[in-house]
Amino acid sequence: MKHFNDFSRPEEYISPFDRHFRNVIRKHLEETVMPFRRQYDEDWKDHHLIEPAFDKLMGELGLQKSLFPQEYGGWGLAQSDYIFRMGYMLSEELGRADTGMAVALCVTFWPLLVIMIDPFVNERLIKEFAPMFCNTKKAVFAANAMTEPQGGSDIENLGLLGGKTIRTTARLDGDEWVINGHKLWPTNSGGVAKLFGVPCTTKPGSNDPDDFAFIFVPADLPGVTQGGAYEKAGMAADKNGDIWFEDVRVPSWYRAHGPGDDAKAFYQLISFGQMASCAFLTGAMMNLYERLYEFVSTRTYNNRPLKENDAIAGIIGRIAGDIDICRILGHEAAMIGDRRNKPYGKPLVSEDVVGRIRNIKDFVSDRAVENFGKAMDVLGAYGADRDWDIEKHWRDIKIIQLWMGGKQLCQMEAARYFFNCETL
Amino acid sequence: MGKNLEELFILPRQLVDEETKSVVVLVRQWAEKEILSKRMEYRENYSTLFVEARKKLHLTIGLQWLTLPEEYGGFGWDTHTNAPGITGVLSEIGRADAAIGVLLAMKYALFATIAMTHNLNKKLCGTLSPLYVSDEIKNPVLILPGPGRAGQETPLFLGRSIGAEAKATKGGYTISGTDLRPLSGGSMADLFCVVCAGKKGTPCLAMVPGDAQGIRRGPSIKTTGLNACENAEITFDAVAIPKENVIDRDGVVEELYTWLNLLLGAVSIGAGANFFEILADWSETRVIKGGITLKENPLCASVLADVAEETALAKILLFDLAHLLSRPDHWDSNGRRAFTFSEMIGSRVQQAVMRAINRGLELMGSAGYAKEWHAEKHWRDIKTIQSLLCGVGAEAPVKMDTARFFYNCTEI
Numbered sequence: 001m002k003h004f005n006d007f008s009r010p011e012e013y014i015s016p017f018d019r020h021f022r023n024v025i026r027k028h029l030e031e032t033v034m035p036f037r038r039q040y041d042e043d044w045k046d047h048h049l050i051e052p053a054f055d056k057l058m059g060e061l062g063l064q065k066s067l068f069p070q071e072y073g074g075w076g077l078a079q080s081d082y083i084f085r086m087g088y089m090l091s092e093e094l095g096r097a098d099t100g101m102a103v104a105l106c107v108t109f110w111p112l113l114v115i116m117i118d119p120f121v122n123e124r125l126i127k128e129f130a131p132m133f134c135n136t137k138k139a140v141f142a143a144n145a146m147t148e149p150q151g152g153s154d155i156e157n158l159g160l161l162g163g164k165t166i167r168t169t170a171r172l173d174g175d176e177w178v179i180n181g182h183k184l185w186p187t188n189s190g191g192v193a194k195l196f197g198v199p200c201t202t203k204p205g206s207n208d209p210d211d212f213a214f215i216f217v218p219a220d221l222p223g224v225t226q227g228g229a230y231e232k233a234g235m236a237a238d239k240n241g242d243i244w245f246e247d248v249r250v251p252s253w254y255r256a257h258g259p260g261d262d263a264k265a266f267y268q269l270i271s272f273g274q275m276a277s278c279a280f281l282t283g284a285m286m287n288l289y290e291r292l293y294e295f296v297s298t299r300t301y302n303n304r305p306l307k308e309n310d311a312i313a314g315i316i317g318r319i320a321g322d323i324d325i326c327r328i329l330g331h332e333a334a335m336i337g338d339r340r341n342k343p344y345g346k347p348l349v350s351e352d353v354v355g356r357i358r359n360i361k362d363f364v365s366d367r368a369v370e371n372f373g374k375a376m377d378v379l380g381a382y383g384a385d386r387d388w389d390i391e392k393h394w395r396d397i398k399i400i401q402l403w404m405g406g407k408q409l410c411q412m413e414a415a416r417y418f419f420n421c422e423t424l
Numbered sequence: 425m426g427k428n429l430e431e432l433f434i435l436p437r438q439l440v441d442e443e444t445k446s447v448v449v450l451v452r453q454w455a456e457k458e459i460l461s462k463r464m465e466y467r468e469n470y471s472t473l474f475v476e477a478r479k480k481l482h483l484t485i486g487l488q489w490l491t492l493p494e495e496y497g498g499f500g501w502d503t504h505t506n507a508p509g510i511t512g513v514l515s516e517i518g519r520a521d522a523a524i525g526v527l528l529a530m531k532y533a534l535f536a537t538i539a540m541t542h543n544l545n546k547k548l549c550g551t552l553s554p555l556y557v558s559d560e561i562k563n564p565v566l567i568l569p570g571p572g573r574a575g576q577e578t579p580l581f582l583g584r585s586i587g588a589e590a591k592a593t594k595g596g597y598t599i600s601g602t603d604l605r606p607l608s609g610g611s612m613a614d615l616f617c618v619v620c621a622g623k624k625g626t627p628c629l630a631m632v633p634g635d636a637q638g639i640r641r642g643p644s645i646k647t648t649g650l651n652a653c654e655n656a657e658i659t660f661d662a663v664a665i666p667k668e669n670v671i672d673r674d675g676v677v678e679e680l681y682t683w684l685n686l687l688l689g690a691v692s693i694g695a696g697a698n699f700f701e702i703l704a705d706w707s708e709t710r711v712i713k714g715g716i717t718l719k720e721n722p723l724c725a726s727v728l729a730d731v732a733e734e735t736a737l738a739k740i741l742l743f744d745l746a747h748l749l750s751r752p753d754h755w756d757s758n759g760r761r762a763f764t765f766s767e768m769i770g771s772r773v774q775q776a777v778m779r780a781i782n783r784g785l786e787l788m789g790s791a792g793y794a795k796e797w798h799a800e801k802h803w804r805d806i807k808t809i810q811s812l813l814c815g816v817g818a819e820a821p822v823k824m825d826t827a828r829f830f831y832n833c834t835e836i
């Protein structure tokens with residue numbers, strides 16, 4: 001019998017970390033998350049069930065410290081040359097279990113990567129934040145607070161708009177930045193994160209990348225206020241809410257890198273997020289395959305298993321075929337990231353990387369949305385049941401198609417890249 | 425939005441008569457007053473408001489009796505010619521709340537098989553009258569054929585397994601079946617209309633009162649949408665029912681499906697219309713690229729056009745089906761033509777509305793995903809209806825039925 005592990009991924013792309021650690025994480029998730037995930041929707045506000053699962057995964061297993069250098073108690077993965085592939089593997093396994101958990105955990109890495117990936121490394125900040133994540137067995141979260149009430153896409157559309165729509169401001173006052181603004185929707189807001197990475201502007205209305213700043217803000221500082229979590233269609237393990245910054249003061253060296261480089265490092269982070277999005281989706285789709293396999297083998301049409309009916313086989317064959325292709329593409333997205341330091345790679349801060357990875361994410365999202373919908377129809381009257389897990393993934397993954405600037409931004413980025421569009 | 429939905433999505437005038445218009449207006453007023461203007465309250469207190477809103481609709485406006493003959497206290501919308509009217513009414517309800525629409529659609533589909541002038545079953549209507557001539561809301565729910573279990577041979581209705589059996593006894597019938605799945609609302613059902621295998625396995629309909637001896641209801645099932653119609657699996661342990669409660673005339677199950685496709689389609693186009701309104705408001709007020717209204721961006725405008733196209737075509741197609749059903753002289757004798765067209769159109773309409781919502785959500789970013797905007801509720805509700813209507817195997821069974829009709833396939 002085929003197993004969900006049999007979906008393709010280029011063997012050459014598999015990192016050493018993957019070989020050793022995938023099974024550990026899988027087993028962990030199968031024991032601590034998958035048996036309970038059907039109850040997560042009702043736990044969206046309080047996280048009574050979800051929080052202990054995070055403690056085990058991030059604190060006890062130690063995933064939250066994995067990026068930090070070993071000398072600070074971490075595992076040193078950010079400096080490895082397989083950080084994207086390790087991110088892919090981890091995100092995929094998490095996605096198979098629960099994409100809401102996957103995003104909450106991986107977003108913790110997100111702002112930290114802005115200061116950890118070559119060539120944009122800020123040793124002082126790494127040392128500053130390491131104890132927060134490495135010296136505890138409790139889950140500690142970070143958030144990347146980009147989206148603002150007037151729109152998230154424009155902030156991500158750095159290539160075209162250069163940050164000119166950002167309203168959150170940073171003003172240097174002596175040796176402190178003073179932050180003011182309103183963010184909403186970041187993963188791990190709603191009172192969860194201890195540390196925010198905040199894209200902001202030092203000159204409102206400017207599209208000069210030098211005026212774009214990425215500044216770290218600990219969540220417990222005076223002037224930081226957080227709203228409660230929003231109620232959403234899915235992704236209960238991720239809390240999202242409003243954050244207000246009112247004259248919040250942080251040391252001047254909490255800015256990630258400085259004029260120009262902040263924008264570049266932030267650009268890298270967008271590609272990491274898109275790559276991880278692909279992995280959440282292929283992980284969820286692998287679980288779709290597992291659950292669908294069971295249904296089509298045990299339930300019948302014309303008194304024969306569904307999978308033995310040619311017409312239905314045509315539908316489920318396409319679903320599995322798409323998963324296979326998406327997984328190859330997702331691994332390619334990760335490899336594009338990891339090739340950055342190789343002679344034949346492209347820098348992360350390049351249109352090649354941003355355009356291609358966004359393009360892959362757009363493609364994989366569309367296939368995932370389509371295939372989950374189709375799989376629910378295959379289950380017919382049972383398609384909408386929580387008990388079959390497919391509907392949960394269907395609700396959860398829709399937002400992956402929409403976040404990070406949405407589908408249309410991906411299309412524009414692809415058009416700009418492949419057709420050299422100049423005005424879009 | 426500043427535009428009237430009726431002006432935007434026009435229909436041939438002859439489909440909607442004056443009486444229909446007046447009922448539709450009443451329902452629209454109810455929708456605005458009881459639900460659309462209370463969306464936020466509704467979110468927080470859904471179950472209570474749901475019951476209140478339904479009471480007004482069913483009992484005060486009287487939709488509980490809309491399709492019953494006048495002699496049974498109904499409004500007398502009990503002929504085929506009322507198909508477009510009923511479609512119009514249900515789509516207004518769907519615009520407000522699909523769950524309320526689905527419960528009513530099941531009721532009307534059931535009445536269409538027993539209480540129309542051409543098939544009026546006086547004895548059965550008499551027996552069931554306490555269930556609908558009542559000043560309480562009554563919920564008949566349908567149990568249709570669906571997937572079978574590997575290793576168990578069951579009688580079939582066009583490939584779908586019939587899980588319940590109707591056995592003739594001296595005084596009537598006993599109905600048996602384990603873990604049967606109602607379309608929706610199983611926990612709250614006052615009457616089960618069950619597709620059963622009768623003599624020699626031929627499909628028939630059995631009406632099983634919800635309080636009959638030998639019915640077991642399972643725990644409530646959590647589902648994607650239609651959350652107010654709490655569902656549960658049902659087991660019938662040789663439930664005794666009178667003889668008249670079983671209808672075994674040729675084509676009766678096809679008839680039930682025919683109406684169900686029309687009526688659930690009506691609920692979905694209504695929900696689709698409200699989604700259209702929500703999206704239109706969003707696209708007129710949201711600004712992107714630092715200053716362009718969303719709808720003025722050509723790429724977004726093309727997505728908006730897709731949404732409008734799907735919404736408009738689904739409505740036209742569905743009212744075409746209603747028109748077809750309103751003219752039985754155009755069908756063949758056993759209703760197979762009507763059945764096939766209703767399946768094709770029903771399936772296409774659900775897909776169109778689903779596609780419209782899926783595409784529209786692309787433009788709404790996080791707002792589309794937040795409960796606050798209500799767009800996601802339509803998305804969940806319609807997906808639930810769409811999967812329900814598939815029965816099993818996605819569109820494959822409908823394709824098989826269609827191929828049988830058009831190509832005389834005999835082996836599929």
Ligand SMILES: Cc1cc2nc3c(=O)[nH]c(=O)nc-3n(C[C@H](O)[C@H](O)[C@H](O)COP(=O)(O)OP(=O)(O)OC[C@H]3O[C@@H](n4cnc5c(N)ncnc54)[C@H](O)[C@@H]3O)c2cc1C
Nearest residue numbers: 146147151152153185186187403404405406408787789790
């Ligand atoms: C579960 C979840 C997790 C999230 N996590 C984070 C997070 O970690 N950090 C964070 O900052 N935000 C996060 N978000 C917010 C999310 O990334 C934004 O909602 C998203 O980027 C879209 O922004 P918006 O909702 O403001 O829509 P808008 O920016 O208003 O865009 C609306 C639509 O306009 C269209 N559009 C936008 N720009 C263009 C263009 N240039 N050309 C053509 N069409 C365009 C697209 O269709 C887009 O969907 C999260 C949201 C959710 C629901």
